[in-house]
Amino acid sequence: MKTRILTAVIALAIFVGILMLPPVVFTIALAAVILVMLYECYTATKADNLMKFVGGISSIIMMLVMCFVLKSAELSLIFVFMAATAILLLYMIIIVTRHGKKSYKDILASGFLTLYITVSMWCIWFVKEFFGTEFMLLIFICAWTTDTFAYFSGKLFGKHKLIPHVSPNKTVEGSIGGVIGAVLCCLVYLVILYQLPTNDFIVNASHWVVYFIAVGLVGGVLSQVGDLIASSIKRDEDIKDFGWIFPGHGGFMDRFDSVMFIAPVILIMIIFAMIAF
Structure with missing residues (x-):
């Protein structure tokens, strides 16, 4: 740990x-x-x-x-x-x-x-x-907070296995905790952005609250799908991690598997938000 x-x-x-x-x-x-x-x-x-x-x-x-x-x-x-x-x-x-x-x-x-x-x-x-960097960070915040909250929620409350033949340690409770954590962290990030004078794109705050909740929900679910896809590849190849460069975390693929899966989706959601808001 x-x-x-x-x-x-x-x-x-x-x-x-x-x-x-x-x-x-x-x-x-x-x-x-x-x-x-x-x-x-x-x-x-x-x-x-x-x-x-x-x-x-x-x-x-x-x-x-x-x-x-x-x-x-x-x-x-x-x-x-x-x-x-x-x-x-x-x-x-x-x-x-x-x-x-x-x-x-x-x-x-x-x-x-x-x-x-x-x-x-x-x-x-x-x-x-x-x-801008602000929206790029949203991708990483969504993916990595999902992973973090899912990990600790699973450790604390995990009882029911999610997909044991793909990833034995992942639980339903951990998955739900990951999504909730992603939504909360996205909202905290919105509050931080709202306080910055450079972020004049936030005109209608209520619309952006709904948007960031949606990003947290969608990103929280899909980032775990990306992680499960990577886990299935590792199980097929009988390896624990893709790499070793990050002790305790594996390689770049192990760190970016969920980021990769949600990046195109969040890009589409950002484009939609810019058009709609």
Whole structure:
């Protein structure tokens, strides 16, 4: 427990420091995290070196297109087409060269993981770039407070197993506590934002209260779904954690599994809020 808490405090301090970086440096740092997460996934699923290399190159191509090219409307379509073509060709090469050595299903699964991790993490970049750090933090607050409250609620009140064949330690009581904790922390975060003079977007406070409750509910549920998906992969591969870089917590994938799953959904909810409010 002490190791887990100490690691969380140190990781949080590093995370806050990364948020203070200039936009380009932040983008590079995020890309580095994505590559580490891909490596952890490929290692867990026993992908060979060629698949790791192609997955990394594909992710870099996608990040370059999504982070820089899409800002130019004139170039967007042609570069998206070129990037998609290049990535498809890379995976076709793998299927041909690995015929008889690797199942095409394994190759397609690696391709899906590359797409899922890269696009989900890109949503975080998009929120920070176009809606500000305040909204980007909402994604992490929702995911990580759900995880924290679910953990302690399960320890204190957990009696009924949630999905024991996927994650034996998760309980129904812990899951409910996680959602309640996410809603409460989202509301506390709204109060903090409301006090800041720079957040002039909060015009109608009652609308934003409803919105932050909705984010807490949706994010609290879906972040646990993302965690369960990651748990099912780990059980299939017979591993405890994806990585080891965070003692007591595992690797980057173990820390970001729930964040990745809710980032696209919260991005959509943010866009809706900006239009509606």
